[in-house]
Amino acid sequence: xxxxxxxxxxxxxxxxxxxxxxxxxxxxxxxxxxxxxxxxxxxxxxxxxxxxxxxxxxxxxxxxxx
Numbered sequence: 915x916x917x918x919x920x921x922x923x924x925x926x927x928x929x930x931x932x933x934x935x936x937x938x939x940x941x942x943x944x945x946x947x948x949x950x951x952x953x954x955x956x957x958x959x960x961x962x963x964x965x966x967x968x969x970x971x972x973x974x975x976x977x978x979x980x
Contacts, residue, residue: 926971934969
C-alpha cells in the first residue's frame with residue numbers, strides 16, 4: 915500500500931508540473947485519453963490552480979508515506 919501511495923504522489927507531482935510548465939503536452943495526452951470524460955475545458959481554464967493543488971497534494975502524500 916505504501917508503494918501505491920508513493921506512485922500516486924509521483925504521478926500527481928508530474929501532472930502538476932506539466933500543468934504549470936508544459937500544458938501542451940497534457941493537451942496531446944488528453945486528446946488520446948479523453949474518450950470517456952471531457953473535463954479539459956475546466957482544467958485548462960484553471961490550470962494554475964489545478965497544478966498547484968496537485969503539486970501540494972503530491973508533496974503531502976510523499977511526506978506522509980516516507
